[in-house]
Amino acid sequence: MASLGWAVTLSVLSAASYAGAAVAQERLAKNGQRGLTRWAVALVLTAGGVGLHVIALNFGTVAVVQALGTLTLLFALPISALRYRTRISIPAWIDAGLTVAGLSLIMSLSVESDEPALLTSTGSRYLSLVTLILVAGLIGASTTAGPRTRGVLLAAAAGVAFGISSVLSKAVMAAFADDGPAAVSLFQAGMVVLLGIGGYVLSQLSYRGAGLAAPLATVSVANPIVAAIAGVVVFNESFRFGVEGRVVVAVAAIVMTLGVIGLARRTAVATPSATDPADRAVPTPTSP
Secondary structure: OHHHHHHHHHHHHHHHHHHHOHHHHHHHHHOOOOOHHHHHHHHHHHHHHHHHHHHHHOOOOHHHHHHHOOHHHHHHHHHHHHHHOOOOOHHHHHHHHHHHHHHHHHHHHEEOOOOOOOOOHHHHHHHHHHHHHHHHHHHHHHOOOOHHHHHHHHHHHHHHHHHHHHHHHHHHHHHHHHHOHHHOOHHHHHHHHHHHHHHHHHHHHHOOOOOOHHHHHHHHHHHHHHHHHHHHHHHOOEEOOHHHHHHHHHHHHHHHHHHHHHHHHHHHOOOOOOOOHHHOOOOOOOOO
């Protein structure tokens, strides 16, 4: 229970750090990725979020930590209200409630295997190869798509990259905790960095010309789903109550997804130049 507490605390702080990078990312997207200060702020806050996220993976299952990453969208609500001096609408509170309800169910049913599997060197290479092929395929498909579809495809690629980066991060942390730095696979560590940076760049590019709501919703949903599936397959993570527990988790994931999509739409569509102050909102960055 203590481990779960640390996982939740660190994941919440990580989500807050990602939300803090929202303003810089929004301005970057609106200014053609120009502005050294904006890049610096976004990268520093994102790096802080990544660090807290990686440490959290050492205390909780991939499913729980990744699901908590969607709290970034919840932090967008007060950021939006403070920055644009607007009130949080009732529909936004409903979306927030759906997200929290889905998260609570997933957290309460998620358990780590008594004998967690280790990600071998061969396994990490296969996992990385499949990930790179999938990401490359999504990027390739985006080159011939319209602006909105292109943004969604790039966001999906970012979500896959972030999700698998978290899985590999957990493997690196497990090896480090068990046998020290010498046991850490340089290949796994290198892939964590590559996928993390790649995911960040893809998520930033997904904003261009497609609005922010659809890409944000896509990456926020794809990231935890991909990571949770990989966690079950790679680390033997599971859920309480067998088949019934998995069904409840699936329903919880759907509920959380609906909440995330709703929050993304309500926090990402408008810009500071919007004519109606009630429609102005701040987008949130993606999480690994």
